[in-house]
Amino acid sequence: MADYSIHVLEYARTLNYPKAGLVYGAFDEEPVTMPYCYVLLRGHGHVALVDVGYSHKGHGQHLAEKYNIVNWRSPRVVLAECGIRPEDVDTVFVTHAHFDHFGNVEDFPNATFYIQREEVERWHSTLSLPDRMRWMTASLDPASILNALELSMTGRMKLIEGALEDVIPGIDLHLARDSHTYGSMWVSVRNDGTEASKDVWILAGDLVNQFDNIERDGSLIDVETMYNPGAQTVGSFTNIILAIEEMMKLVDYDSRRIIPVHEGRLFDRFPSRTSKEGLQIAEVVLADTMSSIVD
């Protein structure tokens, strides 16, 4: 029995991305194609997204030109592959305030957004620091904050304080303080609807960028696999590792159940197809009531 369908939807990608940007220490490894994705959850009468990507309005086109980001498509186009319109989305979980996760807010007029209060509060103090510390505000777009503010004016922005269960049935939110960002959030889906679920899926945001963050070869220290954090963090690598361990406990150490959104091999691991726009769609799990969209 599965309550939710979970699909990972690629909306853009960048080519020849240094692996060391996603896996700390991977300096000698081949560059990778890095997808940009958001995750679609459908079930219990809800259409929810984990993150919303970024928009090509404003800076977006510049990003494409300067960072080799290719094949960006709007949410309308991407979601249409699943028979969904942006207006159908009623809930958005924002894992963190980086531009490629929180940039496309205006495209979802009917959604309520959830983000950790700590994520927002800590950016406030960081923005007031001198220019020589500007590294700490990397990837944070003031326009995203303005978007959040405007959402709050209509009651559509919910600031979460720590862990929260059953935001919508079976979906829980978790805080990973001082990790990838100050208030990064990850999402767990108890897909059998039980409290002590044996069917949990984790949407990790950027706490886990690639499989190597969880399944890194550990032969050097005589273990099969080990955790290896991603390179970009304004918090601590320790907290990323601890968050990964918390996720793994929930999935009974089945790493396959932790879903990274910047991992191109995700589309080999799960049933997938390529859309007519050349973007990939992975079907992580299908709810009992739904038909496959990748077959």
Next chain:
Amino acid sequence: MTQMDGCSPQRLHQIDCKALTAPERVGGPGSPDAHEALMRYISLVEPAYQSLSALIGQTALVLLLSPGQPHDWLQTDNVTRNLAWAVLRDATAQLRDLSVPEAATHHHWILQQVTQSINEILTQLGDGPVQHNSEPTTSHQNLTRNLRNAHDMLQSVAIPSVGLTTFDFTQACCSCNFHKPVLADHALI
């Protein structure tokens, strides 16, 4: 138009409103000397531009966090308040002291409007506590709208080709593939 909530009428206009008496944009720099003057201006205006961008983000965060909070950050958090005003004063002074080539008069004028807008918004935030009910007030909404206008103005004079953007791309998570920007010969700012 009458004044509302302490904002001058000009602050309520959108960036593209014809009521704003912005200097006309002129053609590209033309001569090498003019090009050099323009590049110098862009280099020198960058700190003020980035400061204004950060201030907009900061102020938006204050407004986002304020409903339900029991205090006004600008009155009780002296360090943060003073920093914000100091940043704004520095940015204002930098803009005032800049040598502005003809090709940049429109750009410079817009930035000055942005500083004035932020000045008024911060002044209003400092006049007393933002309403602390669970629902946003008219004052809150007006401040939000004015902040959005200020951001749109700032973004309207972004020059991505030389890295002058409201969003710092140079340290973004995809910046490993960053290409160093250059100003096109015929760039119109």
